[in-house]
Amino acid sequence: MTGNTQALLDETKELLVNTYATQPIVLERGEGCYVYDVEGRKYLDFAAGIAVASLGHAAPVMLKALQEQASQLMVAPPSFVTKAKVDCARLLVDNSCFDQIFFTNSGTEAIEACIKTVRKWAYDNKSKKCSDIISFRKSFHGRSYGAGSLTEKRHSQPYFAPYVPGVHFAEFNDLESVRKLITPNVCAIFIEPVQG
Numbered sequence: 727m728t729g730n731t732q733a734l735l736d737e738t739k740e741l742l743v744n745t746y747a748t749q750p751i752v753l754e755r756g757e758g759c760y761v762y763d764v765e766g767r768k769y770l771d772f773a774a775g776i777a778v779a780s781l782g783h784a785a786p787v788m789l790k791a792l793q794e795q796a797s798q799l800m801v802a803p804p805s806f807v808t809k810a811k812v813d814c815a816r817l818l819v820d821n822s823c824f825d826q827i828f829f830t831n832s833g834t835e836a837i838e839a840c841i842k843t844v845r846k847w848a849y850d851n852k853s854k855k856c857s858d859i860i861s862f863r864k865s866f867h868g869r870s871y872g873a874g875s876l877t878e879k880r881h882s883q884p885y886f887a888p889y890v891p892g893v894h895f896a897e898f899n900d901l902e903s904v905r906k907l908i909t910p911n912v913c914a915i916f917i918e919p920v921q922g
């Protein structure tokens with residue numbers, strides 16, 4: 727155990743920009759699907775870093791791979807090839823329905839890449855005006871400007887405007903509301919198939 731929960735919560739308030747509603751516990755470590763807080767309390771981790779720690783915490787196979795890689799090469803810019811990158815892409819292509827991989831750091835950057843990809847495709851294949859996007863009310867796609875522009879929450883955050891233009895919002899579970907928004911200028915529909 728490394729510390730006192732209240733003291734760490736207080737220090738967080740003092741030192742970190744207050745962008746998130748903070749949980750009243752302080753996590754210390756994890757093992758498999760469980761996490762432990764600094765008071766030694768054990769929790770079943772349903773969040774898993776919002777579904778990114780799919781192997782759980784401290785999985786031996788993952789620790790071994792991380793240690794091996796860190797001892798060889800800490801980082802390589804996107805413009806450099808590494809065997810690890812190729813091996814990982816091969817594994818993903820062989821075990822998915824996709825032909826190619828775009829590595830990125832976060833969900834919000836994946837959405838940025840999608841926005842750019844569909845807009846470029848439409849520019850090349852449809853028309854230069856075909857850049858509109860349909861998204862859904864109550865959606866969340868991330869915190870960067872492109873992803874934030876697809877997220878309806880922007881309406882409650884007017885101070886960040888202007889957002890990326892050309893985004894229209896439909897109602898989830900209401901196909902008619904989508905049909906009404908479809909025009910020759912729509913290049914993509916963004917939807918979260920799993921609703922939280």
Ligand SMILES: Cc1ncc(COP(=O)(O)O)c(C=O)c1O
Nearest residue numbers: 776832833834835866867868918
């Ligand atoms: C549906 C959805 N899309 C995108 C994101 C953004 O991912 P990240 O936080 O990795 O940028 C999240 C994050 O919670 C999400 O839940």
